[in-house]
Each structure stands twice: as structure tokens, then as C-alpha cells.
Amino acid sequence: ILNKKIVVLPGDGIGPEVCNEAIKVLEAVAERFGHRFYFEKYLMGACAIDATGNPLPEETVDACMEADAILLGAIGDPKYDNNPAAKVRPEQGLLRLRKSLGLYANIRPVTAYDVLLDHSPLKNTRIAGADMLIFRELTGGIYFGEKGRTADSAYDNCTYSRLEIVRIAHLAFQSAALRRQKLTLVDKANVLETSRLWREVVQDMAQGYPDVAVDYLFVDNAAMQLILNPRAFDVILTENMFGDILSDEASVIAGSLGLLPSASVGNHVSLFEPIHGSYPQAKGKGIANPIAAILSAAMMLEHFNLQKEADLVKEAVHNALEKQVLTPELNPTSPYSTEQVGSFIAYYV
Amino acid sequence: ILNKKIVVLPGDGIGPEVCNEAIKVLEAVAERFGHRFYFEKYLMGACAIDATGNPLPEETVDACMEADAILLGAIGDPKYDNNPAAKVRPEQGLLRLRKSLGLYANIRPVTAYDVLLDHSPLKNTRIAGADMLIFRELTGGIYFGEKGRTADSAYDNCTYSRLEIVRIAHLAFQSAALRRQKLTLVDKANVLETSRLWREVVQDMAQGYPDVAVDYLFVDNAAMQLILNPRAFDVILTENMFGDILSDEASVIAGSLGLLPSASVGNHVSLFEPIHGSYPQAKGKGIANPIAAILSAAMMLEHFNLQKEADLVKEAVHNALEKQVLTPELNPTSPYSTEQVGSFIAYYV
Ligand SMILES: CC(C)[C@H](C(=O)O)[C@@H](O)C(=O)O
Numbered sequence: 001i002l003n004k005k006i007v008v009l010p011g012d013g014i015g016p017e018v019c020n021e022a023i024k025v026l027e028a029v030a031e032r033f034g035h036r037f038y039f040e041k042y043l044m045g046a047c048a049i050d051a052t053g054n055p056l057p058e059e060t061v062d063a064c065m066e067a068d069a070i071l072l073g074a075i076g077d078p079k080y081d082n083n084p085a086a087k088v089r090p091e092q093g094l095l096r097l098r099k100s101l102g103l104y105a106n107i108r109p110v111t112a113y114d115v116l117l118d119h120s121p122l123k124n125t126r127i128a129g130a131d132m133l134i135f136r137e138l139t140g141g142i143y144f145g146e147k148g149r150t151a152d153s154a155y156d157n158c159t160y161s162r163l164e165i166v167r168i169a170h171l172a173f174q175s176a177a178l179r180r181q182k183l184t185l186v187d188k189a190n191v192l193e194t195s196r197l198w199r200e201v202v203q204d205m206a207q208g209y210p211d212v213a214v215d216y217l218f219v220d221n222a223a224m225q226l227i228l229n230p231r232a233f234d235v236i237l238t239e240n241m242f243g244d245i246l247s248d249e250a251s252v253i254a255g256s257l258g259l260l261p262s263a264s265v266g267n268h269v270s271l272f273e274p275i276h277g278s279y280p281q282a283k284g285k286g287i288a289n290p291i292a293a294i295l296s297a298a299m300m301l302e303h304f305n306l307q308k309e310a311d312l313v314k315e316a317v318h319n320a321l322e323k324q325v326l327t328p329e330l331n332p333t334s335p336y337s338t339e340q341v342g343s344f345i346a347y348y349v
Numbered sequence: 350i351l352n353k354k355i356v357v358l359p360g361d362g363i364g365p366e367v368c369n370e371a372i373k374v375l376e377a378v379a380e381r382f383g384h385r386f387y388f389e390k391y392l393m394g395a396c397a398i399d400a401t402g403n404p405l406p407e408e409t410v411d412a413c414m415e416a417d418a419i420l421l422g423a424i425g426d427p428k429y430d431n432n433p434a435a436k437v438r439p440e441q442g443l444l445r446l447r448k449s450l451g452l453y454a455n456i457r458p459v460t461a462y463d464v465l466l467d468h469s470p471l472k473n474t475r476i477a478g479a480d481m482l483i484f485r486e487l488t489g490g491i492y493f494g495e496k497g498r499t500a501d502s503a504y505d506n507c508t509y510s511r512l513e514i515v516r517i518a519h520l521a522f523q524s525a526a527l528r529r530q531k532l533t534l535v536d537k538a539n540v541l542e543t544s545r546l547w548r549e550v551v552q553d554m555a556q557g558y559p560d561v562a563v564d565y566l567f568v569d570n571a572a573m574q575l576i577l578n579p580r581a582f583d584v585i586l587t588e589n590m591f592g593d594i595l596s597d598e599a600s601v602i603a604g605s606l607g608l609l610p611s612a613s614v615g616n617h618v619s620l621f622e623p624i625h626g627s628y629p630q631a632k633g634k635g636i637a638n639p640i641a642a643i644l645s646a647a648m649m650l651e652h653f654n655l656q657k658e659a660d661l662v663k664e665a666v667h668n669a670l671e672k673q674v675l676t677p678e679l680n681p682t683s684p685y686s687t688e689q690v691g692s693f694i695a696y697y698v
């Protein structure tokens with residue numbers, strides 16, 4: 001029986017709606033197993049700018065630092081996206097949070113669900129059985145290098161230190177050892193110096209993991225192979241920007257971005273969030289898919305070492321998929337709302 | 350009746366084989382229409398390192414400068430890829446050539462061929478009718494920024510000036526105006542300062558092209574939308590690294606990288622090359638698909654304003670596709686070699 005304090009950052013757009021369903025499922029788990037989960041909501045993103053002028057208020061960081069885990073919805077608002085001159089933006093909140101909490105590894109499982117094969121844009125026979133885990137470095141690279149303007153140009157610097165590569169690579173190797181013993185480093189070592197450092201470090205470390213077969217793909221090739229041969233991948237390890245691109249791309253294997261959870265881990269508390277964005281067009285319509293948020297909650301349970309509880313949530317999600325209790329993006333004729341899908345899954349738990 | 354001097358850079362791996370077929374087709378065109386094409390071969394890439402120690406010998410650049418057009422095969426060799434410490438690498442030759450010739454715009458058409466729909470990893474109904482043109486900036490960004498090492502880390506700098514963006518954006522807008530009047534800028538303006546500059550410049554320029562509808566996609570979303578909704582794209586405009594990734598990814602729409610040509614244009618002479626790599630495993634086996642190189646030659650003919658000739662080559666390629674005169678990667682039971690596919694197409698011209 002566990003007591004856990006969970007900070008919830010609902011964020012913008014559909015973030016609050018999907019968080020509510022994840023909380024509902026976590027509460028059902030707590031009730032069934034006798035745990036106590038305390039939820040506290042804080043501001044981050046566009047909603048935090050609107051309320052305080054700051055995309056990541058001090059008190060949000062403080063609360064996160066004292067939490068046992070963080071559940072994040074999504075952040076972002078189109079009013080900032082098309083205003084390149086905006087000085088304060090929702091994404092700064094997320095990026096600063098990742099950095100302040102030292103969340104250096106973002107872990108994204110991608111699986112082809114048998115019942116959703118028809119829904120994927122890929123031919124069913126290509127994806128059936130695909131099951132990969134993407135390790136994306138999350139606090140380095142071009143996201144966090146110095147950036148700015150000179151009179152007539154702009155710059156973004158990308159840097160990686162050995163340490164930044166080693167710590168996430170260990171996690172990826174360890175995870176590969178427990179899975180199908182295959183690790184693919186994705187880089188652009190034929191062009192980038194940072195990629196050559198990644199390759200050097202991973203080549204060295206591979207000797208410490210003799211059971212793991214390592215291969216290396218250039219990012220352009222990887223973007224193609226993910227679609228051509230998704231089953232060929234087990235664990236993928238890559239830097240921040242490439243991981244951002246490839247993990248969204250890989251969502252087509254699952255059939256929808258609305259299914260994909262992620263965990264971000266580091267030195268302190270861990271954070272769990274769907275990989276989808278704030279999807280502002282869907283806000284308030286009850287059509288957002290809560291499954292990615294609910295599976296993120298399942299990853300949180302695993303992180304608490306509540307494997308049985310986590311498995312139950314995943315089973316409940318499978319059950320919803322099989323019974324076609326789905327939001328409209330996965331089943332255009334579905335009568336089920338965000339809340340109904342969440343309740344169905346919570347009920348099964 | 351034209352006289353043209355064409356410098357051929359066969360390069361490494363399958364480069365020489367596919368160049369030979371493109372030359373064969375260009376010679377057939379010349380004979381049929383009475384043109385004179387003079388071909389001169391020069392070294393670049395791993396073959397140039399082996400022969401001279403330099404991936405781009407001085408005399409290669411000089412010859413290119415005086416040519417009417419350049420045909421490039423492919424460059425790259427695995428002996429450099431897995432040696433992050435190598436100081437001299439084949440890719441340097443290609444990158445320096447792009448820079449020396451000012452080839453700032455790489456133009457990559459991607460089309461779904463009806464007869465190859467079954468071959469694509471994507472469901473036929475998703476891709477039928479897809480037809481897009483990718484404008485990739487080719488001489489700026491993180492490819493060409495300062496890069497290097499410090500004691501324990503590596504860095505790659507990305508910069509873009511207004512001018513670098515404006516000149517390729519004009520080409521993309523003009524091309525969109527002649528096509529389906531849609532231009533999509535792909536960037537990561539929610540994170541990168543360079544992307545914000547791209548968005549600013551393109552937003553400003555859009556006013557000069559009132560007939561072209563402009564939209565903006567973050568690169569992670571674009572990587573997903575390319576697979577989900579390939580028909581939604583007309584002209585895509587993007588920076589160097591994103592263009593590298595997205596254009597290889599988009600090749601799955603055509604069914605094979607072996608079908609996709611490209612043209613690189615700039616201030617001086619233009620260069621035509623398949624987008625595929627040197628595919629060293631296939632070297633000398635007669636299994637390389639020459640179609641991407643042959644379609645690159647067709648783009649060269651268009652560049653010479655020989656539209657009728659170019660159309661004939663494209664028709665000949667379609668004919669080969671329909672008659673299934675294809676190398677094994679497109680038809681595993683095919684008895685046709687690289688040379689036979691090339692001869693079949695040349696014969697039809
Ligand atoms: C919102 C954005 C800054 C973020 C990122 O690029 O990291 C998002 O795309 C993600 O993948 O979590």
C-alpha cells in the first residue's frame with residue numbers, strides 16, 4: 001500500500017481533458033488496491049502565461065520537485081506559433097521544466113495493436129507485431145544550446161557532452177538487454193560532429209553490453225526504415241531533435257498519436273505525458289483520445305513498481321480497443337466521448 | 350539542336366552503375382533529336398580519397414564550373430561511417446561541391462506511381478494520387494555551421510541568414526504558383542530561433558504570392574502527416590537537415606528510394622542526382638535501380654528547356670514500370686539487371 005503525491009500539469013488545449021481521464025483511472029487503481037494518490041494541479045504553458053505571464057511559475061517547479069511523480073497533459077497554443085516574434089511562449093515552460101528537473105531521457109514505447117491495424121496508414125502486414133522503444137535525449141542538443149539573432153540572421157547551437165550521451169545510453173542498453181537485445185543508434189555521423197561523438201561513445205559502451213547487438217543508422221535512412229521495416233527495431237537511441245521527429249513519425253505504426261505515452265526520467269522525479277500535442281481545435285469538444293494519457297499513467301505505476309496495477313490498466317485499454325470503445329479519430333462512427341472512454345477503462349480496472 | 354557539356358561524377362558504390370544508364374538514356378535522346386551531349390567523368394567521394402587523398406579534387410571543381418550541367422551518382426563508403434575519428438570523408442566532397450557551386454536549392458519530386466502502389470509500405474488508398482515537390486535548402490544550416498570538439502564535448506552550429514531563406518523561398522513560391530498553389534513551410538518554430546526566422550521571412554513573402562496558400566507545420570508533425578495524408582502536400586519548403594530527413598521518408602510514398610531524382614540549383618551550373626545513397630552492398634551486382642538516375646537526367650533535360658525530350662524519358666520510365674521491367678528491389682522475381690532496365694528505357698526513347 002503506497003502513498004504518492006502526484007503533481008498534475010494539465011496545460012493547454014486538450015491537456016486538461018485527457019489528464020482528467022488519467023486521474024480517474026489512477027483513482028480507480030488506488031481504490032481497488034488500497035493505495036493513496038494525492039493529486040495537485042499546477043500551471044504550465046499558455047495557461048500559465050495567461051494567468052501569471054510566466055510559462056513555468058516558480059511554484060510549479062517547487063511543487064514538481066517535491067512530488068513523487070508528475071503527470072503532464074500537453075502544452076502549446078496557435079496564437080504563439082504564428083507569431084515568431086513572441087518573446088514568451090508556452091514551450092519555454094516545458095523545456096525549462098525538463099531542464100530544471102534534469103529529465104534527460106524520454107522513453108516512448110510504440111506498438112502495433114492488432115485491432116487497430118486497419119486504422120494505420122501502413123499496410124497491415126508491414127506493421128503487425130512491431131514493438132519498439134525509443135530513447136530520446138531530452139535536455140541537450142539544439143533545443144538547449146545558445147540561440148539568438150544577429151542583424152540579419154539567426155542561430156541555434158547544438159552541443160553534446162560525453163556525460164549527456166553516456167547516461168541515457170546506459171538506460172537504453174539496459175532496456176535492450178531486457179527486451180530483444182538490439183539497440184539502434186540513430187545519428188548523422190557523416191555530417192555532424194555531435195553525431196560522431198554519439199557514435200564514438202556508443203561504440204565504446206557496446207563492449208560493456210556484449211549481449212546487445214548494436215547497429216547505426218543515419219537519421220534520413222532511419223526515417224525511411226521506420227516505415228519500411230518497423231519490425232526490425234527494438235530499442236532506438238537518439239538525440240533530442242531526431243527523437244522528436246522520429247517518435248512522432250513512428251506513431252503511424254500504432255495507428256494514432258492519441259495512443260502513445262511517454263516517460264521522462266532523470267535525476268529527480270519522473271514525468272509522464274502523452275506524446276501528442278495540445279490539439280487546440282479539439283479543445284472542449286469531448287473528442288480527445290485519453291488513451292495516451294492513461295497509458296502514461298500506467299507507465300507511472302510501473303515507475304512506482306506497481307507492475308500488477310500497471311498491467312491491469314494496459315489490459316483495460318486493450319479491452320477498450322477490442323470493444324471499439326474509442327474516440328472518433330480511431331472510429332469515426334463511435335459515439336464515445338473522452339469521458340466515456342476514460343470511464344470505461346476506469347471501470348474495468 | 351543543342352551542344353552541352355555534362356560533367357559526370359559517378360562517385361562510389363552503385364553510383365557508377367546508375368550513371369552509366371542515365372548516360373545511355375541521354376545519348377539515346379541526343380541521337381533521336383540531333384543534340385550533342387559531351388560527357389566527362391571526374392572523381393568525387395571515397396573514390397577520390399582513394400585516388401588522390403582529397404574527396405573533392407581541385408580539377409573536379411574546375412570542370413564542374415565549366416560544365417552546362419552535372420550528373421552525380423552517389424557517394425559514401427561504410428569504412429568511413431563507422432570510424433567517427435576519420436578526418437577525411439567522402440561526404441566532405443559532396444558538401445564542399447554543393448557549397449562551391451552555390452547549389453542552395455535541392456528539389457525533390459515525389460509521386461505515387463499507380464503500378465507500384467502495392468509495393469509501397471503505405472496503404473494504396475492513402476497514397477494514390479500523391480504528388481509533391483520538396484524544396485530543401487542545401488548550403489546552409491547545421492550542415493555548414495562551425496563544428497568541432499572541446500575537451501569532453503562536440504558542437505555543431507546552425508545558422509540561417511534572411512538571404513539564404515529568401516532565395517530558395519522564391520523558387521518554392523514560384524513553383525507552387527505553377528502547381529496546386531499550396532506551400533507548406535516545415536520548421537520547428539516553437540523551439541528554434543532559425544525556424545522563427547524562416548517563418549518570419551516566409552510570412553512576409555507570402556504577401557507577394559497572394560494566389561499561393563501557405564501553411565506551417567512543425568517538423569515532428571510533418572514527419573507524421575507525410576505518412577498520414579501524403580495527398581495533402583503540394584510544395585514543401587524546409588531547411589537543410591529537415592529536408593534530408595523528410596525527403597528520404599517521403600520516398601516510401603513512391604515505393605522506393607530507387608525511383609527518386611533530384612535537381613540542385615543555385616548561382617552557377619545545376620546538378621542532378623538520385624536521392625539514394627551509394628548502397629555499397631549492391632555494388633557490382635547489377636541489381637541497382639537506375640531509374641532515379643535516369644529521372645535525374647530527365648530533370649536535366651527540363652533544365653536545358655528540352656521539355657519534349659524530358660517527357661519522353663519520363664514516359665519511357667513509366668513504360669518500364671508498367672511492363673515490370675524492374676530491378677529486383679521493386680520486383681523480387683524480376684530477371685532484369687541495372688543495364689537491362691537502362692537499355693529498355695533508352696530503347697523506348
Ligand atoms: C512542444 C515541443 C516543444 C515538444 C518538443 O519538441 O520536445 C513536443 O513536440 C514533444 O515532443 O514533447
Ligand SMILES: CC(C)[C@H](C(=O)O)[C@@H](O)C(=O)O
Pocket residue numbers: 190191220424425440443593624
Ligand atoms: C551523403 C549525405 C551527406 C547527404 C546529405 O545528408 O545531404 C545525403 O543524405 C543526401 O541527402 O544527399
